[in-house]
Amino acid sequence: MTTRKDSIDTRRRRLLHGAAAGLTGAALGGVLSPIAPFTGGSAHAQGDSKRIRIGYQKYGNFVVLKARGTLEKRLASEGVAVQWLEFPAGPQLLEGLNAGAVDVGTVGETPPIFAQAGRVDFVYIGNEPPAPRGEAIVVPQDSPIRTVAQLRGKKVAFNKGSNVHFLLVKALQQAGLTYADIEPVYLTPADARAAFVQGSVHAWVIWDPYLAAIERQANARTIANGDGLVRNTQYYVSARKFATAQPRLLNALLEEVNAVDSWGRDNVAEVASLLSPLVGLDAATLEVALKRTGYGVQPITDATLAYQQQIADTFSALKLIPGKLSVVDARWKTS
Structure with a gap:
């Protein structure tokens, strides 16, 4: 017999996988490896203060942060391990977050809308400037x-x-x-x-x-x-349970991302050379893309959430998500 919970779970999977093509302005699908099976990830571990599990994609500032190792150095003295999990797209990353395998990740402006419509319990914790x-x-x-x-x-x-x-x-x-x-x-x-x-x-x-x-x-x-039409914003999201239990770890992560952003903004050629072998594109092409990227972590504001609400309403009107949703429900409450 099909229960209401089964129906909700089925609908959530359909929404997320239906949006799987909706990358976050990040991953290069043609050169990415499949997602490895999750091991040891469970919902009860999402408040673990001894590790932080970060979902990332092959193109983006998390790749640079991972390569430079600055987050690991910062957290090592506190005995906190950093685990990196690669995903081909934002929707799959959010599915991993929902499964309890990821604590925090970075995605574009649309996948969170589909995830929230699919009842994934996450919060927005920061964003990059529009690009x-x-x-x-x-x-x-x-x-x-x-x-x-x-x-x-x-x-x-x-x-x-x-x-x-x-x-x-x-x-x-x-x-x-x-x-x-x-x-x-x-x-x-x-x-x-x-x-x-x-x-x-x-x-x-x-x-x-x-x-x-x-x-x-x-x-x-x-x-x-997108000039004059859309923002094309990159968001940092976290499992709500982890964000509630470990705000200090998330703030440390955002500070390190901001530092990498500051370095990357002034060293585009070096970032391009770093990313080139990882994403399968020549450095000159990546330099073009990087010069159109936003740099610098920003806090989630009322205006940001209002913009996300516009996106949600647009996809609701197109009947690509069922009914209405309230984006503000996914705001990170830090106090």
Whole structure:
């Protein structure tokens, strides 16, 4: 007999896996290894003061933090171990958090919406500054399409439920079109790139570093980016239980991320060289992407949560999440 809990769990899995294509403006799906089976992760361990388990993706500041080892050095004197767990995308990271295998992670602005709709118990603990130029709608260089308005009736590839999905909706609205005016083609970045290069779709909505790669390698032309439309914000999230029990550890983590951000902002070429062998892109391409990245951890504000609420309402209206949700319920209460 199917219970109400079974129904909720099934719906949560469907929401999260349905949004799995929605990377957080971070991971390179074509070069990532599968998620390893979780061992030893359980919900009761989420308040452990002797370790912090960090979910990360191959592209982003957590990779730089991991490579530099500064967090481990800071926490070693207190006997706190740092465990790094790699994920291919934000939705899977949030699924790992929900399973009790991850204490904290970094994701983009849309996966948390799907996770909250799927009843994953997390809180927002900080965010990076907006990086609106880090995602865009691109067309082939020789395409006759010059404006978003000319996408009417055209095939547009993108990850369903991802940050760029929100960008596309906002760009269409600005151009006087609706979501129904285009033919959406839901593809992962690797498949979307192939379709784009082969001419199977008219446009591709994508984020860095894929965006930088298609610009440099295939001379793709941007018809709109996030400027004036979306923020493209990166968020730090934590399991609510861990955030409540271990605020000091989370604050230490955010301070170390901020320090790495400050260093990275002034050493883009060095960061690009560090990331290049890890993500499978040349350093010059990564430099383009890194120069469009936001740097510096910021606290979650009322305005930030209001922006997330706009995203939630947008996807609710598109019936990609069921009903309404209140983003403020996922705010970290530190006192």
